[in-house]
Amino acid sequence: MTIYNGACDCGKISAKGVNLHYGSFQALRNITLEIPQCAITAIIGPSGCGKSSFLRLLNRMNDIINGVRVEGVLQLDGVSIYDKYVNVVDLRKRVGMVFQKPNPFPMSIFDNIAFGPRQHGINNRKVLEEIVERSLRHAALWDEVSDKLGQSALALSGGQQQRLCIARVLAVEPEVILMDEPCSALDPIATLRIEDLMRALTKDYTIVIVTHNMQQAARVSDMAAFFMMEEDRAGMLVEYGSTSQIFTKPRDKRTEDYITGRFG
Amino acid sequence: MTRYFTDRLAKYIVSISGAVSFVILLAIAVFILKDGLPAFKEIGVFDFLFGTVWRPGQEQYGILTMIVGSVVVTIGSLILAVPLGIACAILLAEVAPFKVRQVLRPCVELLVGIPSVVYGLVGLVLLVPAVREIGGNGFSVLAASIVLMAMVLPTIISISEDSIRAVPPSYKEGALAIGATHWQTIRQVLLPAAKSGIGASIVLGMGRAVGETMAMIMVIGNSIVFPKTPLDPARTLTGNIAVEINYATGVHESALFATGIVLFIFILALNSIAVISLKRGTHAQTLT
Amino acid sequence: MVYIWGGGFITVLILLVVIGYVLVQGIPSITLDFLLTPPGGGLSGEGGISTVIVSTFYLVVVTIVILVPIGLGAAIYLAEYAPDNRLTRLIRYGVETLAGVPSIIFGLFGFALFVTALHFNFSILSGALTLVCLLLPTMIRTSEEAIKSVPYAHREGALALGVTRWQMVSRVLLPTALPGIVTAIILCIGRAIEETACLYVTLGGSAAMPSSLLSGGRTLSLHVFYLAMETRAFDKAMATGAVLIITIIAINTLTNWLSYRFQKRMRGTA
Numbered sequence: 001m002t003i004y005n006g007a008c009d010c011g012k013i014s015a016k017g018v019n020l021h022y023g024s025f026q027a028l029r030n031i032t033l034e035i036p037q038c039a040i041t042a043i044i045g046p047s048g049c050g051k052s053s054f055l056r057l058l059n060r061m062n063d064i065i066n067g068v069r070v071e072g073v074l075q076l077d078g079v080s081i082y083d084k085y086v087n088v089v090d091l092r093k094r095v096g097m098v099f100q101k102p103n104p105f106p107m108s109i110f111d112n113i114a115f116g117p118r119q120h121g122i123n124n125r126k127v128l129e130e131i132v133e134r135s136l137r138h139a140a141l142w143d144e145v146s147d148k149l150g151q152s153a154l155a156l157s158g159g160q161q162q163r164l165c166i167a168r169v170l171a172v173e174p175e176v177i178l179m180d181e182p183c184s185a186l187d188p189i190a191t192l193r194i195e196d197l198m199r200a201l202t203k204d205y206t207i208v209i210v211t212h213n214m215q216q217a218a219r220v221s222d223m224a225a226f227f228m229m230e231e232d233r234a235g236m237l238v239e240y241g242s243t244s245q246i247f248t249k250p251r252d253k254r255t256e257d258y259i260t261g262r263f264g
Numbered sequence: 265m266t267r268y269f270t271d272r273l274a275k276y277i278v279s280i281s282g283a284v285s286f287v288i289l290l291a292i293a294v295f296i297l298k299d300g301l302p303a304f305k306e307i308g309v310f311d312f313l314f315g316t317v318w319r320p321g322q323e324q325y326g327i328l329t330m331i332v333g334s335v336v337v338t339i340g341s342l343i344l345a346v347p348l349g350i351a352c353a354i355l356l357a358e359v360a361p362f363k364v365r366q367v368l369r370p371c372v373e374l375l376v377g378i379p380s381v382v383y384g385l386v387g388l389v390l391l392v393p394a395v396r397e398i399g400g401n402g403f404s405v406l407a408a409s410i411v412l413m414a415m416v417l418p419t420i421i422s423i424s425e426d427s428i429r430a431v432p433p434s435y436k437e438g439a440l441a442i443g444a445t446h447w448q449t450i451r452q453v454l455l456p457a458a459k460s461g462i463g464a465s466i467v468l469g470m471g472r473a474v475g476e477t478m479a480m481i482m483v484i485g486n487s488i489v490f491p492k493t494p495l496d497p498a499r500t501l502t503g504n505i506a507v508e509i510n511y512a513t514g515v516h517e518s519a520l521f522a523t524g525i526v527l528f529i530f531i532l533a534l535n536s537i538a539v540i541s542l543k544r545g546t547h548a549q550t551l552t
Numbered sequence: 553m554v555y556i557w558g559g560g561f562i563t564v565l566i567l568l569v570v571i572g573y574v575l576v577q578g579i580p581s582i583t584l585d586f587l588l589t590p591p592g593g594g595l596s597g598e599g600g601i602s603t604v605i606v607s608t609f610y611l612v613v614v615t616i617v618i619l620v621p622i623g624l625g626a627a628i629y630l631a632e633y634a635p636d637n638r639l640t641r642l643i644r645y646g647v648e649t650l651a652g653v654p655s656i657i658f659g660l661f662g663f664a665l666f667v668t669a670l671h672f673n674f675s676i677l678s679g680a681l682t683l684v685c686l687l688l689p690t691m692i693r694t695s696e697e698a699i700k701s702v703p704y705a706h707r708e709g710a711l712a713l714g715v716t717r718w719q720m721v722s723r724v725l726l727p728t729a730l731p732g733i734v735t736a737i738i739l740c741i742g743r744a745i746e747e748t749a750c751l752y753v754t755l756g757g758s759a760a761m762p763s764s765l766l767s768g769g770r771t772l773s774l775h776v777f778y779l780a781m782e783t784r785a786f787d788k789a790m791a792t793g794a795v796l797i798i799t800i801i802a803i804n805t806l807t808n809w810l811s812y813r814f815q816k817r818m819r820g821t822a
Contacts, residue, residue, distance in 0.1 A: 061712060066636050089268075093714025103705035106728055119267065119715040119723065165709070172713055267716055274718035278633055281625025282643065285692060288685055289646040292661045299664050351559020359556055368560065370808070371567050377800045378570065379746035381776045382793045386570050388780055389790075414566050421563065468652075475654025477749035478777055502656045502749070509663060509753050524660045528653060535652040 010077050011037040011175035011206030018072035020053055027053045029234040033225055040198060040207045042221035049227045050235025051210045055178050059095040060088050096169035100181040102161035104153035109145055112153045112164060116172035131171050139167035140197050159190025179209040195220050218247050226255045300521030318488050320516040327523055329488050333498035336491055338473040340409030341416050346466055349420030357428035358450055375418040384482035387411035392483055400495035403485030411479050416469040427461020428454055460541045467538040471531050477502040501527055571797055578794025581787050591759045601792055603761040607769030610762055612744050614680040620737055623691030631699040632721055651689035658686040659750035667754055674756025675766040682754045687740045694739060698732025699725060731814035735807055742803040748773040772796045
């Protein structure tokens with residue numbers, strides 16, 4: 001699979017010298033990497049080394065936390081994300097997120113998917129129905145729920161709920177989809193379905209996924225970034241390259257140790 | 265875009281509500297102080313708190329009789345309510361089978377919601393004549409204490425029960441595993457462990473007792489005297505305020521507000537003790 | 553063991569005596585006539601409680617209409633918008649403290665501010681405003697708890713879709729917390745009905761039909777008090793008390809049922 005196939009033309013993320021502080025605690029130090037568009041980039045590493053924190057930087061979900069401070073340059077398609085004049089709400093529309101534990105709203109399946117578009121001003125029932133169908137098809141869930149769109153989303157299985165959350169994100173037409181360990185709460189069969197879904201989505205979206213599961217990273221991603229924790233518990237980027245290179249010919253010894261399971 | 269406008273607007277409106285609440289809270293403090301402090305100045309704190317004669321007509325404003333009245337009635341109610349309340353709490357938390365608990369617990373919660381005047385009414389109609397049989401004219405500290413006990417019981421029961429339930433199951437299992445009987449476990453392990461919560465419930469019950477007004481007016485007799493026996497009438501601080509505020513003016517009125525300040529400070533102290541003791545209890549449990 | 557069962561038994565006994573006695577003595581006197589005629593006054597307490605019922609209703613409605621926007625708004629503010637600084641902590645401390653203050657002190661405040669300073673005199677307005685102050689801590693506390701009990705994941709999920717904060721609050725948070733908020737409102741209604749002390753000094757004792765916000769009035773609880781203290785009509789007092797108790801039981805049951813529904817909704821089985 002080539003990386004730059006040009007089918008989608010946006011969603012490139014670049015980070016230069018990014019530091020993240022929670023109050024007096026530094027969570028990330030000097031992160032520099034380029035996430036290519038329309039590919040899957042996996043962020044791997046042992047627990048607590050800031051992988052999720054980095055992910056949340058990309059759609060500014062960290063802003064909700066008190067005492068957060070970000071330094072360095074973080075850009076989406078060449079435009080700085082952390083500029084004072086950035087419309088955060090719009091950013092989060094362009095950079096969507098799927099969470100570790102599926103979190104459908106306590107509403108019907110239809111209302112869940114239609115939620116985003118409705119808040120963005122789309123009220124026409126026919127248009128909403130189209131969007132809902134399109135998103136559910138894209139998320140490989142349409143066949144299973146098309147006859148029960150009015151049912152509560154909480155009645156679905158874990159794997160279905162997670163695909164619902166993905167459909168919910170797709171409905172707002174993002175450029176980038178962030179996934180924070182999306183399969184860790186799911187059984188192996190549901191996991192495989194979501195991995196298939198991810199590869200299908202790459203045609204139109206940039207995907208960044210944080211995962212604990214190295215086999216998953218190896219199966220699914222095109223690029224891989226290995227994070228680790230330093231002595232002062234700040235996270236840093238050890239190595240970044242194409243997945244095949246990282247997993248077969250890692251340049252850094254620490255990467256090699258982690259890949260071969262000597263720690264982590 | 266209109267949704268950003270709405271967002272902004274909502275933020276302002278909501279912040280104003282928060283501010284309004286704060287302003288009200290502040291206003292209450294200000295008004296009561298404003299109207300009460302002149303009394304302290306005119307009468308002198310010592311004379312006010314410890315004076316034994318309350319005769320506004322003759323410019324005498326000592327509230328000691330009423331302090332005693334409130335204290336006696338409160339202690340009386342607690343003497344009755346605490347053993348009963350703790351017993352009932354143990355019953356609900358440990359002993360009673362599920363079905364019994366399903367009936368009893370809502371009953372206790374219902375008791376909390378009964379208006380004080382209903383307690384007062386029953387006290388007036390049933391208790392006062394009964395006490396009259398024993399001696400005096402029935403309107404007495406005894407009757408008031410019993411009525412107050414009924415009002416304070418639900419508070420003590422529900423908070424104590426919650427505290428007993430909150431004791432980590434490992435304590436109970438540990439005791440039973442070394443062969444203690446259920447009752448021994450309760451008495452020597454659970455109760456001491458829940459002691460701060462139970463203490464808090466008693467303190468909160470005390471607060472409720474001190475603050476009770478209408479039921480007291482109905483059964484305590486409202487005589488401004490020192491009660492020497494449980495059969496004597498008395499007057500509580502709260503009763504004094506309610507009964508005289510409608511026609512009081514000048515220093516008299518200010519003195520009633522000053523009584524309010526005294527009450528407020530006392531209850532504030534009680535509530536703070538309860539909160540601290542509850543916090544200490546959970547802290548101690550998380551340490552172990 | 554005997555001690556424990558004995559304690560429980562006596563508690564039930566007290567409950568039975570208080571509630572049972574009033575109901576047994578009072579219900580027979582609750583006729584349609586009683587509910588529909590105004591009280592006649594006088595030592596034997598003729599008449600019924602029609603004006604009292606109307607006054608109570610009027611008072612509660614006015615109180616709730618003022619209380620809910622302010623209390624809910626403040627709850628939303630504290631749960632979602634308030635920064636974590638000293639002012640916020642001060643506000644919370646104030647709310648917690650006021651929750652424990654006895655109602656007679658609110659009565660004093662109401663008397664000083666609404667009845668006297670603002671010249672509303674003894675009126676439904678004074679009583680309602682005093683009740684609002686009394687119930688504000690309860691409304692704020694209970695609503696805030698309801699809002700806070702919505703799982704954090706829903707907030708995150710909504711914000712991550714690119715919606716404004718208010719959209720998240722109004723379209724996800726509040727609808728989900730609604731049963732809890734409604735419970736808070738009903739709780740306040742119940743407390744307003746049972747309140748006596750603070751209304752005693754702000755409503756005045758008029759037993760007439762209230763014609764405006766500035767008329768005086770009497771609530772059911774106050775009526776029981778006046779009947780007991782000023783007349784010999786204990787049967788009427790019992791009857792009024794019975795009406796009160798039945799109302800409160802109904803409200804309690806409603807609240808419990810709503811709480812139950814709220815739990816079910818949170819667990820996704822509604």
